[in-house]
Amino acid sequence: MCRLSTLAVAALTLTQSYSPASARDLRASKVFHNARQVEGEYDYVIVGGGTAGLTVADRLTEDGKTTVLVLEYGQLSNSTSITTVQGGFMGMSDTSLLYDITSVPQVNLRNRTTAVLAGKVVGGSSAVNAMMTVRGTAEDYDRWGSFFSNSSHWSWEGLLPYFKRALNFVPPDADVTKSANITYDTRFWGNTSGVYAGWPSFQYPGTTFHMEAFRGLPGVPFAPDSGSGKPGVYWYPTFMDPKRVLRSYARTGHYDGLNRANYHLATGSKVVRVLLNGTTATGVAFVQVGPGRPMANPGLETVVRARKEVILAAGAVHSPQILQLSGIGSSKLLASANITTVVDLPGVGQNFQDHPMISASFTFRNFTSTFNPSQEDLYTNRTFSTWSSTLWQTNRTGPNSIATGNAAAWLPFPVISPRWQDISHLLTTQNHTAHLPPGTDPSVAAGYRAQMLSYASALANNNTAFYNLVLTGGASNGILVDLHPLSRGTVNIDLRDPKGREPVVDYRALSNPLDAQIMADLIRFTRRYYLDNPLTASLAGRESQPGSAVQTDGEFRTFLEATLSPSEFHPAGTCAMMPRELGGVVDEELRVYGVEGLRVVDASVMPTLPGANTCQTVYAVAEKAADLIRYGAPTAMVE
Numbered sequence: 001m002c003r004l005s006t007l008a009v010a011a012l013t014l015t016q017s018y019s020p021a022s023a024r025d026l027r028a029s030k031v032f033h034n035a036r037q038v039e040g041e042y043d044y045v046i047v048g049g050g051t052a053g054l055t056v057a058d059r060l061t062e063d064g065k066t067t068v069l070v071l072e073y074g075q076l077s078n079s080t081s082i083t084t085v086q087g088g089f090m091g092m093s094d095t096s097l098l099y100d101i102t103s104v105p106q107v108n109l110r111n112r113t114t115a116v117l118a119g120k121v122v123g124g125s126s127a128v129n130a131m132m133t134v135r136g137t138a139e140d141y142d143r144w145g146s147f148f149s150n151s152s153h154w155s156w157e158g159l160l161p162y163f164k165r166a167l168n169f170v171p172p173d174a175d176v177t178k179s180a181n182i183t184y185d186t187r188f189w190g191n192t193s194g195v196y197a198g199w200p201s202f203q204y205p206g207t208t209f210h211m212e213a214f215r216g217l218p219g220v221p222f223a224p225d226s227g228s229g230k231p232g233v234y235w236y237p238t239f240m241d242p243k244r245v246l247r248s249y250a251r252t253g254h255y256d257g258l259n260r261a262n263y264h265l266a267t268g269s270k271v272v273r274v275l276l277n278g279t280t281a282t283g284v285a286f287v288q289v290g291p292g293r294p295m296a297n298p299g300l301e302t303v304v305r306a307r308k309e310v311i312l313a314a315g316a317v318h319s320p321q322i323l324q325l326s327g328i329g330s331s332k333l334l335a336s337a338n339i340t341t342v343v344d345l346p347g348v349g350q351n352f353q354d355h356p357m358i359s360a361s362f363t364f365r366n367f368t369s370t371f372n373p374s375q376e377d378l379y380t381n382r383t384f385s386t387w388s389s390t391l392w393q394t395n396r397t398g399p400n401s402i403a404t405g406n407a408a409a410w411l412p413f414p415v416i417s418p419r420w421q422d423i424s425h426l427l428t429t430q431n432h433t434a435h436l437p438p439g440t441d442p443s444v445a446a447g448y449r450a451q452m453l454s455y456a457s458a459l460a461n462n463n464t465a466f467y468n469l470v471l472t473g474g475a476s477n478g479i480l481v482d483l484h485p486l487s488r489g490t491v492n493i494d495l496r497d498p499k500g501r502e503p504v505v506d507y508r509a510l511s512n513p514l515d516a517q518i519m520a521d522l523i524r525f526t527r528r529y530y531l532d533n534p535l536t537a538s539l540a541g542r543e544s545q546p547g548s549a550v551q552t553d554g555e556f557r558t559f560l561e562a563t564l565s566p567s568e569f570h571p572a573g574t575c576a577m578m579p580r581e582l583g584g585v586v587d588e589e590l591r592v593y594g595v596e597g598l599r600v601v602d603a604s605v606m607p608t609l610p611g612a613n614t615c616q617t618v619y620a621v622a623e624k625a626a627d628l629i630r631y632g633a634p635t636a637m638v639e
């Protein structure tokens with residue numbers, strides 16, 4: 001088959017006469033993207049070849065019979081910014097792999113805007129993320145089911161088999177395990193997935209110290225494994241293939257090398273809406289997009305039919321946009337966009353959550369003189385950096401095999417804050433609706449209230465982590481994160497051009513005033529760890545941000561307004577799995593309310609964020625969804 005250049009194909013696509021339901025246009029896209037021949041009809045059409053989309057596609061096609069088409073906006077990319085493990089940040093700095101979206105000005109953050117990062121490539125955000133491999137606590141997942149009933153299969157017990165199926169855990173090297181005092185427990189892991197949870201072949205001695213130093217503060221728990229469902233200080237792996245020492249992600253685990261005739265992927269394909277016959281999803285319409293920008297002619301739509309189901313897996317920023325463009329969403333919003341309402345579902349695009357990152361900055365002045373080597377030596381010590389490079393080049397081992405590190409503290413609120421009872425009480429009694437956008441539908445407000453009451457109870461127990469400090473093995477602290485923000489944002493179509501423009505992303509950071517008080521306590525606790533801790537005293541800790549002038553809640557709020565980042569790139573919640581009367585968008589089988597043959601499977605279904613980076617949870621949700629789709633039940637529970 002001849003290979004056409006990008007331009008030639010673009011020209012061909014735009015000039016050929018076009019009949020909507022035919023596959024002719026797709027043959028061009030097949031050559032262009034070197035993909036398999038796309039048919040006019042499949043059993044399942046999956047929108048988005050990202051973390052969840054490729055996982056579901058792999059599982060549904062395992063039988064060799066079920067036909068699946070994945071439509072992905074981005075391309076198959078072999079960029080080293082995806083594969084490189086060292087530092088863990090190359091993917092997120094490569095704009096060619098990311099959507100170009102900026103949040104609206106944050107009114108509580110002095111109108112600052114934030115880059116909304118999400119992967120635009122086969123593999124989605126798993127191709128660009130920082131490779132931290134963690135899951136939430138048991139209570140985080142029990143909370144999901146609790147909004148339905150306390151016997152829901154959405155629970156820690158119900159999800160644990162899928163966490164095990166989702167990743168292939170390869171333990172760390174025995175020598176490193178011993179010298180760094182790494183603990184892990186394989187009972188919480190599986191070893192069959194194509195997506196790996198591996199470990200670097202090196203750890204800085206300071207990392208172990210950072211962990212042990214939490215014993216200087218009373219009551220801090222330690223967990224024996226990152227997958228145990230318990231909060232604490234613990235070690236966790238990296239999304240890395242330990243043999244090749246390359247990023248392991250949805251593409252390498254759930255697409256490359258499968259070569260199944262029943263698994264098709266079309267890249268450069270932007271889905272613009274779900275096709276509905278009445279309230280039954282029958283397929284999707286999509287347009288071809290170039291590697292960089294959409295190709296003009298918006299009228300040139302291709303249609304592909306789904307015999308069984310359409311599965312939305314476009315991520316928490318784009319799945320609600322596609323629903324709204326298809327007439328599924330708040331009828332008020334759709335009316336102002338001149339879109340005919342098919343199902344009035346006010347929760348679509350609401351309940352938006354992400355993990356805020358707090359700009360606290362502490363340094364141990366005596367760290368590098370105490371711990372040798374330390375992370376800083378990579379940049380300041382030629383002997384050490386040369387040794388590291390040589391190790392890497394000859395054996396792919398050493399410090400360059402570390403992504404963003406493997407240790408952190410994930411702590412419950414009563415452990416870090418002396419006023420946990422007060423904050424919990426304030427959250428119980430506040431007027432929850434007052435912190436949502438004016439005009440929020442009563443069902444969405446009722447769901448928010450249910451979430452806040454669940455959080456009020458979590459703030460007063462030791463089963464949910466609110467505090468996250470990433471430990472670096474260097475003199476300076478890693479990121480400090482609020483794991484359970486109370487504020488809720490929105491992701492809605494842009495009324496200026498609903499189909500053409502990216503959705504409008506509003507984090508609404510700090511809109512619930514208790515968030516600032518909780519975050520003040522997260523900083524105060526970090527202060528204690530660095531400055532008022534017998535185990536760190538000899539290291540001469542220093543605080544550069546916010547600085548000792550910041551003491552009262554009011555001063556902390558001012559500091560947060562000036563510095564808070566509302567996102568750790570973990571968008572979630574915009575197609576929430578909640579009862580419909582609580583503003584939910586999907587039911588416990590992840591089916592969109594009021595529509596036949598349409599599910600959502602991605603980070604947008606999480607009703608509340610887990611107290612952890614989100615990727616591992618997305619894989620587990622997708623594994624479970626695949627069973628719900630193919631067997632009608634979560635079969636792994638009875639295995």
Ligand SMILES: Cc1cc2nc3c(=O)[nH]c(=O)nc-3n(C[C@H](O)[C@H](O)[C@H](O)COP(=O)(O)OP(=O)(O)OC[C@H]3O[C@@H](n4cnc5c(N)ncnc54)[C@H](O)[C@@H]3O)c2cc1C
Pocket residue numbers: 047048049050051052053071072073074092117118119120121122123124125126128129130131132133134269270271272313314315316318319322568569570571601602603604612613614615616618
């Ligand atoms: C920079 C960054 C760093 C992160 N760091 C970590 C980390 O260290 N650890 C961790 O656990 N989590 C991390 N995360 C979060 C984690 O990667 C995501 O939560 C997870 O990958 C989301 O999976 P998803 O399936 O919901 O969406 P995605 O994986 O983003 O998949 C959505 C896919 O849909 C495609 N798509 C969107 N719209 C359309 C359309 N209209 N038509 C066709 N295709 C479409 C997208 O191109 C994409 O491929 C990070 C995320 C980012 C962005």
Ligand SMILES: *[C@@H]1O[C@H](CO)[C@@H](O)[C@H](O)[C@H]1NC(C)=O
Pocket residue numbers: 077078256
């Ligand atoms: C990208 O990598 C895949 C898998 O290793 C390989 O088959 C393919 O030829 C590569 N593509 C390019 C353009 O290098």
Ligand SMILES: *[C@@H]1O[C@H](CO)[C@@H](O)[C@H](O)[C@H]1NC(C)=O
Pocket residue numbers: 105107110111
């Ligand atoms: C933020 O923008 C809004 C709307 O433009 C404006 O009313 C407000 O004064 C601005 N706030 C600050 C702190 O600049």
Ligand SMILES: *[C@@H]1O[C@H](CO)[C@@H](O)[C@H](O)[C@H]1NC(C)=O
Pocket residue numbers: 146147148149150
């Ligand atoms: C689940 O249990 C909790 C705690 O016992 C209770 O508060 C909640 O109302 C229950 N949920 C449902 C839906 O019954």
Ligand SMILES: *[C@@H]1O[C@H](CO)[C@@H](O)[C@H](O)[C@H]1NC(C)=O
Pocket residue numbers: 181183208212222
């Ligand atoms: C190693 O870890 C164990 C268990 O967490 C702890 O009790 C011990 O003090 C640690 N030892 C060192 C040297 O850090």
Ligand SMILES: *[C@@H]1O[C@H](CO)[C@@H](O)[C@H](O)[C@H]1NC(C)=O
Pocket residue numbers: 190191
């Ligand atoms: C995989 O896990 C099973 C069950 O825990 C275990 O028996 C087996 O030894 C593991 N295999 C490898 C290669 O680690």
Ligand SMILES: *[C@@H]1O[C@H](CO)[C@@H](O)[C@H](O)[C@H]1NC(C)=O
Pocket residue numbers: 218219220414415460461462
């Ligand atoms: C939480 O843990 C702390 C520290 O161990 C302890 O003092 C407190 O009693 C616990 N709180 C609850 C509600 O269990």
Ligand SMILES: *[C@@H]1O[C@H](CO)[C@@H](O)[C@H](O)[C@H]1NC(C)=O
Pocket residue numbers: 277278282
């Ligand atoms: C729409 O559904 C109706 C009722 O099931 C059916 O008769 C009709 O053929 C369908 N139309 C299309 C275009 O699929």
Ligand SMILES: *[C@@H]1O[C@H](CO)[C@@H](O)[C@H](O)[C@H]1NC(C)=O
Pocket residue numbers: 336337338495496497498
């Ligand atoms: C909706 O239609 C009205 C009347 O034709 C028009 O003025 C308005 O701009 C349209 N809005 C959108 C978002 O297209």
Ligand SMILES: *[C@@H]1O[C@H](CO)[C@@H](O)[C@H](O)[C@H]1NC(C)=O
Pocket residue numbers: 372373377381382383384
């Ligand atoms: C630089 O690194 C080498 C190798 O780790 C070490 O022996 C040496 O002490 C370091 N030098 C300084 C100044 O820290």
Ligand SMILES: *[C@@H]1O[C@H](CO)[C@@H](O)[C@H](O)[C@H]1NC(C)=O
Pocket residue numbers: 390391394395
């Ligand atoms: C690479 O690994 C081999 C085998 O383990 C070892 O003999 C060699 O010293 C290593 N090379 C470097 C530069 O450490």
Ligand SMILES: *[C@@H]1O[C@H](CO)[C@@H](O)[C@H](O)[C@H]1NC(C)=O
Pocket residue numbers: 431432433434
């Ligand atoms: C709570 O806030 C909402 C929205 O601001 C308001 O309409 C309602 O009256 C308030 N309820 C109470 C009891 O103050």
Ligand SMILES: *[C@@H]1O[C@H](CO)[C@@H](O)[C@H](O)[C@H]1NC(C)=O
Pocket residue numbers: 366369537538539540
């Ligand atoms: C830090 O190191 C310096 C130089 O070794 C030493 O004089 C000082 O006492 C140390 N600081 C603390 C708090 O131990």
